[in-house]
Amino acid sequence: RKEVEQDPGPFNVPEGATVAFNCTYSNSASQSFFWYRQDCRKEPKLLMSVYSSGNEDGRFTAQLNRASQYISLLIRDSKLSDSATYLCVVNAVYNKLIFGAGTRLAVHP
Amino acid sequence: GAVVSQHPSWVICKSGTSVKIECRSLDFQATTMFWYRQFPKQSLMLMATSNEGSKATYEQGVEKDKFLINHASLTLSTLTVTSAHPEDSSFYICSASPGNEKLFFGSGTQLSVL
Numbered sequence: 725r726k727e728v729e730q731d732p733g734p735f736n737v738p739e740g741a742t743v744a745f746n747c748t749y750s751n752s753a754s755q756s757f758f759w760y761r762q763d764c765r766k767e768p769k770l771l772m773s774v775y776s777s778g779n780e781d782g783r784f785t786a787q788l789n790r791a792s793q794y795i796s797l798l799i800r801d802s803k804l805s806d807s808a809t810y811l812c813v814v815n816a817v818y819n820k821l822i823f824g825a826g827t828r829l830a831v832h833p
Numbered sequence: 834g835a836v837v838s839q840h841p842s843w844v845i846c847k848s849g850t851s852v853k854i855e856c857r858s859l860d861f862q863a864t865t866m867f868w869y870r871q872f873p874k875q876s877l878m879l880m881a882t883s884n885e886g887s888k889a890t891y892e893q894g895v896e897k898d899k900f901l902i903n904h905a906s907l908t909l910s911t912l913t914v915t916s917a918h919p920e921d922s923s924f925y926i927c928s929a930s931p932g933n934e935k936l937f938f939g940s941g942t943q944l945s946v947l
Contacts, residue, residue: 765941765943766940766941767939769938811877821867821928822879823869823876823878824876825874825875825876
């Protein structure tokens, strides 16, 4: 079983749609959780950290369920510029990040 | 914000040659840097943890004699792919932290071995 599992997609959605990505992790001792965004052949960029209480940043909402070892990302009112690969990332040991394979999102006009 | 510079961004080489990739933290000191590799449509895989002044820690399955890591200063780590072969063609990327939970990535190096 992979340490971090994501649905690879792709998710093809029209502009304005709401889309949700899910992720599960296997190490119950994991300390912190993140969503990163990666464009093709570019470095990943931190989108947001994920907390148990849930957190929101504009159109993006992230949620963590430690009991189920499950992380989610919700994107509302999708923009063309949201097209990218979204990486679920888990930090089990100090700054040693474990990346999911990513979920591809394609937003079309 | 903190910046990590990675160089070169793109390299093509012949099979059997060695390629050196540099990773520099420009405005902070990093005792630890990380090297990742990403094959097309796959996740970033941690190759090794580079420790300033000591030997790197390699992940299982990564050949330490193949991927030489040197972290000679607090701002520079290098990854040398020795005797590169076509199967080593990949996207290599480094990351570094100024000591808090924040992690900053280099812009990556696309290596193509002919």
